[in-house]
Amino acid sequence: MKYILVTGGVISGIGKGVIASSVGTILKSCGLHVTSIKIDPYINIDAGTFSPYEHGEVFVLDDGGEVDLDLGNYERFLDIRLTKDNNLTTGKIYQHVINKERKGDYLGKTVQVVPHITDAIQEWVMRQALIPVDEDGLEPQLGGTVGDIESMPFIEAFRQFQFKVKRENFCNIHVSLVPQVICVHDVSSIYRVPLLLEEQGVVDYFLRRLDLPIERQSRKMLMKWKEMADRYDRLLETCSIALVGKYTKFSDSYASVIKALEHSALAINHKLEIKYIDSTDLEPSTLQEEPVRYHEAWQKLCSAHGVLVPGGFGVRGTEGKIQAIAWARKQKKPFLGVCLGMQLAVVEFSRNVLGWQDANSTEFDPKTSHPVVIDMPEHNPGQMGGTMRLGKRRTLFQTKNSVMRKLYGDTDYLEERHRHRFEVNPVLKKCLEEQGLKFVGQDVEGERMEIVELEDHPFFVGVQYHPEFLSRPIKPSPPYFGLLLASVGRLPHYLQKGCRLSPRDTYSDRSGSSSPDSEITELKFPSINQD
CATH class of the missing domain: 3.40.50.300 (P-loop containing nucleotide triphosphate hydrolases)
Structure with a gap:
């Protein structure tokens, strides 16, 4: 040794x-x-x-x-x-x-x-x-x-x-x-x-x-x-992603998220531009107090090719994240919500599509009459350390008609890492799915909602887990890869190819044009669940 x-x-x-x-x-x-x-x-x-x-x-x-x-x-x-x-x-x-x-x-x-x-x-x-x-x-x-x-x-x-x-x-x-x-x-x-x-x-x-x-x-x-x-140095075209969070002044807070975006951008031969947006700047209260910050934040959001709402904790900035999610849903802008980002996507949909105006997470409003996100039974609210649902967990796909399933190589299940205390309320699953918000991935017991997709949208996906933790420079994470593909308008072509290509493998060393028939068609991966 x-x-x-x-x-x-x-x-x-x-x-x-x-x-x-x-x-x-x-x-x-x-x-x-x-x-x-x-x-x-x-x-x-x-x-x-x-x-x-x-x-x-x-x-x-x-x-x-x-x-x-x-x-x-x-x-x-x-x-x-x-x-x-x-x-x-x-x-x-x-x-x-x-x-x-x-x-x-x-x-x-x-x-x-x-x-x-x-x-x-x-x-x-x-x-x-x-x-x-x-x-x-x-x-x-x-x-x-x-x-x-x-x-x-x-x-x-x-x-x-x-x-x-x-x-x-x-x-x-x-x-x-x-x-x-x-x-x-x-x-x-x-x-x-x-x-x-x-x-x-x-x-x-x-x-x-x-x-x-x-x-x-x-x-x-x-x-x-x-x-x-070498390919990284020769990239010409740029894909911009709006990262809407509460810790955007300190980029290390989202270190793995940023790396996952970089890996996926490189896989599609694009430079990455991250537009960091403090979610509180999107809230109506900011318009009254600091209108310049408010308009600058919304200008960043509207000019981005895609929107990402990563994980987080605490009530501060959540309404701004919900505003960003609502905009992405209505404008059909590619969107990925991770952990809290997925939970808030469900909150936004419940408020603005189902009409439940006080829909919320019990983390932020314990007395809400529509608790669409709830505390997990095993969580002990009196203790912070070591109380979350942590580590690698298996998620089973519930349907073959799923963009995420195809991005993961058309496999029956995936294994990703989790870090959360709250979950989407399973009692409300039927109400949400009837309006087009489909829970395509659940845990092995069928009790926890872990992947959500919105029908009739270019790419509106939420995942309860943190896919960024398993992204690699030459093995990009499928959810982030899908977001980047959708953001540059190449996801439909990728799906039309039958998704026989999984994004977790080596990719081409060519750096020519970003036409749909170039580098992505050279992605050839083993099973997505292999280490």
Whole structure:
């Protein structure tokens, strides 16, 4: 087992996650198996209760782990599935050691940072290295900066660790603002970072330093990555998507959503323009208080090719999101609602089509006479952490006549990651479907509404899950792919082809015109439910 530790200095956010992901991509292209651990020095047990303004998006894993967004980078770059134990925090390690002390595992000894905390860190890393995501190498990334007080136990643990596993099995990449052995200058896109590192001989360095079993042969994965980066640089046409949310001033809050849009835009050979719209700016109250902001927000919305309402929590800005959804429905503008976005699409439809003027979610109005979105029975309202429906779940398609089913490769089911406490009220399913809002996907028990489509609309789709978490640079997410196709007017052609092409596969290296018969027809995918 080989270990590559990535640390950073001077400032946090210098790019350790991108470097770690890029190094992993290069090693994987050399035929090695790679997995990653993100170490966060904060005392929180996990990222589940963070505000998006604190650390950005909370990324959700298959097992329901709510983790740092860097693990999303690892999964996207390496195309692997990680677990909650791949995110180690100070809170987790202290909880682990304290639980052992309470059980008497230390036999009455004084429990200290050294050796007990540092030993527990090393044991955690070695244990995760043996779990078969992949087995040749493990890349731990230490968050924060070297020198921070909270990082000291981890620094000491790895100081000891290098002697435990021997020099030939351990090396450290330190990311700094000072150009050193490997210099990473600004590049045209994030997809060029692995190529930049490879060009500077990082593979040869690892070959010498860690004696890795790397064959000197053409690396197909890296060639595919280069083709993708080249195509990204040659894109000419632009697709604009209005992202209507409440955290738009901090783009990391929607990190995976943005990446999913980028992956899909690249798959259809278009540049992506995201028009960030604070949903509160669309509300009538803003017209009275700040008319300029109100009109600017609506101008952005009306000029976009498609509309996306992502997930979120809390009542602030929900009426603005409902306004955007109503506009997209009436103007037949391509629309995708994710998690809360789907729930609000049902609220909007109930108010404006069914005539239930006070229709709402019980999250926002517990006393509404038309609770179209309700609290799930297993949710404990008195506790925030770890109370959501989390992780990978299976959704069964209820009909063959579904755009989403076709986008997923005409499969009977899909598996995506969830993160929610509320759901569409199943009692109202019949009323909604009679007016054209079809629930084409439900959970395996047939109790939860998980995919909704509107009849007689170019693309009006809501999904309860978060498809962005499984989007990959060369395997775009089907819902986002469908939104982008519809936004540039190419979805009908794609569907007319019989949807024998699933969007989750490698795509063409050509970057010519964006005619319907060009690159999309080269998308050839295995089953959508394969890893």
